[in-house]
Amino acid sequence: MQIRLDTVTADYRVGPIRSPKILNAVSTTVKSKSFSAVVGHTGSGKSSLLKLTNGLLLPTSGQVEIGDHIIKSENPKKSVKAARKKVGMVFQFPESQLFAETVEKDIIFGPLNFGMSVEEAKVIAKEVIVQVGLEVSILKKSPFSLSGGQKRRVAIAGILAMNPDILVLDEPGAGLDPKGKKEIMSLIRSWHEEKGLTTIFVTHDMDDVALYADEVIVMEKGSIAFQGTVRDAFRDADRVRNWHLELPEARRFQLKLEKEKAVSLPRVCLTLNELADVLIEVGLA
Incomplete structure (x- = not known):
């Protein structure tokens, strides 16, 4: 499933605080089944770009196309709900979103919200918990009794349970040790390939970009400074330094x-x- 932004400008608001043009007339296409990294220094607009894909941030002008669904600033409710059925978003510390009394209840929450029966959701919970490398027995445990790496896997399983066509991840390896980070990134890459997903992830680690991504989007001051293959992105060392990135x-x-x-x-x-x-x-x- 393709993602397309057509001259999208977006403001960021937290209560009365408004940051105008956190994204400024951004136009781009993320190809179906591509695995793309979004990079850039702090405040460049990386996370805001991700939030547009499932309506957590709405365009003030322009439009976002998620497959056949179009998100605009006018009357966005119906299109946002449709897009969220297609886009699975994993936040920077997804384990902080865990809330239910058991792992199973946490995982089935999303599918139930989208109309799945309890019986169907429980079957899917067993499937996805194995996919993230955990035992089925963990479904009966409290998510708050798990280790940090296990919580991350449970949170991602909850996203996979909704069977998204697009997987969007904000710093999926944040806070994990090198071994845990490698395991999570390898799992994400495997799901991407097995299910034919369109995957986008934000990272500060250029080795993650080199190891896992096919394409890279470089953000600067709310605009796209570069979009292309990873090899082309790192070809010119001076240009990379000008983006305030490491090689x-x-x-x-x-x-x-x-x-x-x-x-x-x-x-x-x-x-x-x-x-x-x-x-x-x-x-x-």
């Missing part, structure tokens, strides 16, 4: 080696395995 570890090593050896390797390397292969190919390893 992935492998790309940093590549540029350091090229400078020390006075060579130019034949392609941009995004992972250490890619870099090792290229060094063998050119006879430097």
Whole structure:
């Protein structure tokens, strides 16, 4: 399912506080079944871009298209509800959203809200809890008795239970140790491929971009500074620095080696395995 923004401007409001044009005339298309990272320094508009996809933030002008559903500032209620059936959004610390007395009740809450029967929802809860790498027995436990990594998995299972066509994640690895983060990101990538999802995630970690994403959107001051393949995004180191971003570890090593050896390797390397292969190919390893 494709996402399209057509000259979208959006203001951000928290009570009486208003930040005008947190997004400024943004036009972009996120292709169906793509896996895209959204990056940028703090306040660039990354999370606001995600919130437009399920109506948590509404455009003040322009429109957001989620498949056949169009979200505008005028009369958005019906279109937002339809879009939310298609878009599963995982917040930065999704475990903070857990509220029910058991894991099962937390997971089935969304499906029940969208009209599924209790029996159907419980069957799906058993399926998704296994998909996130947890035992079915955990469904009867209180979510508040779980570890941080388990809570994250339960929260994501609740999103998967609604069977979204689009998966939107705001810093899915935030607060997790390296092992837990790798497990969560690998699971997300696997679901993306198995279910043919359109997936977008915000991250501050450029190695996550290099390892998991196919495309990248770079946000700057509420506008899109770049959209394209990950390899093209990290090709020009000076441009990346101007975006106030870091390079992935492998790309940093590549540029350091090229400078020390006075060579130019034949392609941009995004992972250490890619870099090792290229060094063998050119006879430097």
